Amino acid sequence: xxxxxxxxxxxxxxxxxxxxxxxxxIGAPIPVDVAPPEGPPPPEPEPAPEPPxxxxxxxxxxxxxxxxxxxxxxxxxxxxxxxxxxTWPGRPPEPRPHGLPLAGYGSRLLARxxxxxxxxxxxxxxxxxxxxxxxxxxxxxxxEAWRRASTGDTTTAPLPAPGEQAAGLPIAILVIATGLxxxxxxPAMAARGQTLGKRVMRIRAVSVEADQPLGFGRATRRWxxxxxxxxxxxxxxxxxxxxxxxxxxxxxxxxxxxxxHDKRAQTVVVxxxxxxxxxxxxxxxxxxxxxxxTP
Numbered sequence: 566x567x568x569x570x571x572x573x574x575x576x577x578x579x580x581x582x583x584x585x586x587x588x589x590x591i592g593a594p595i596p597v598d599v600a601p602p603e604g605p606p607p608p609e610p611e612p613a614p615e616p617p618x619x620x621x622x623x624x625x626x627x628x629x630x631x632x633x634x635x636x637x638x639x640x641x642x643x644x645x646x647x648x649x650x651x652t653w654p655g656r657p658p659e660p661r662p663h664g665l666p667l668a669g670y671g672s673r674l675l676a677r678x679x680x681x682x683x684x685x686x687x688x689x690x691x692x693x694x695x696x697x698x699x700x701x702x703x704x705x706x707x708x709e710a711w712r713r714a715s716t717g718d719t720t721t722a723p724l725p726a727p728g729e730q731a732a733g734l735p736i737a738i739l740v741i742a743t744g745l746x747x748x749x750x751x752p753a754m755a756a757r758g759q760t761l762g763k764r765v766m767r768i769r770a771v772s773v774e775a776d777q778p779l780g781f782g783r784a785t786r787r788w789x790x791x792x793x794x795x796x797x798x799x800x801x802x803x804x805x806x807x808x809x810x811x812x813x814x815x816x817x818x819x820x821x822x823x824x825x826h827d828k829r830a831q832t833v834v835v836x837x838x839x840x841x842x843x844x845x846x847x848x849x850x851x852x853x854x855x856x857x858x859t860p
Contacts, residue, residue, distance in 0.1 A: 572601035660820050663776040665835035667822050668768040679762030687745045695738050702728030743795045755784035767837045787830035
């Protein structure tokens with residue numbers, strides 16, 4: 566995955582911050598504790614050409630020797646021909662969005678299971694009557710199928726038809742379940758980036774651009790990618806398949822571990838430090854933060 570342009574901590578000099586344009590570093594570095602400006606840095610003035618040295622002329626080699634800075638149309642400067650491209654000496658460091666480590670997959674899964682359990686309890690309270698009515702509509706066919714299976718009846722007569730409301734009740738159940746999930750998750754995520762499950766696991770969803778509340782619009786976009794396919798459970802479980810793909814997508818995303826719903830809302834999930842942890846972030850909370858500490 567290509568990292569979006571923005572101000573990041575320079576891996577070669579962690580005390581400075583530079584602008585990453587999606588392909589390479591540009592512009593002069595600034596101290597890491599200074600709030601970066603909006604947008605890319607201004608272009609640096611071209612240095613004045615230096616006069617030729619007074620030393621004896623270099624021996625002719627038969628090859629043209631370039632002089633002066635590259636032209637304005639030249640792209641990011643790479644290594645000389647034949648030289649290996651510079652890489653990290655080891656494994657690249659993991660990003661730390663806004664100075665916080667990324668949340669692990671296990672913590673995110675446990676937080677989601679806690680949230681699913683709470684939403685299920687809400688459905689038992691609100692949706693229970695509709696589920697009971699749906700079972701009553703199907704009970705004639707279910708009772709007859711059970712009688713034939715238990716008595717060994719091999720008759721080929723069709724089962725009794727379900728009740729008149731059997732076709733509409735599953736849709737109503739799914740609409741109510743989706744609405745309950747929305748009401749549980751979106752307001753909490755919009756205000757603090759945490760549901761109850763995330764608070765228990767000490768993780769939080771933050772925007773890539775700045776460490777600030779997600780807001781209702783971003784929280785809705787994030788939830789809808791995972792929550793709206795619930796309405797498609799009625800279509801041979803197609804919605805459940807979409808939700809499964811979304812849930813495991815974070816396992817294959819690097820380096821920010823974004824699931825599909827994170828990518829749509831441009832969010833990342835970070836691990837919060839425990840109280841008294843020496844690794845607690847020391848940067849001011851209201852400082853203009855960059856999309857991440859490393860590209």
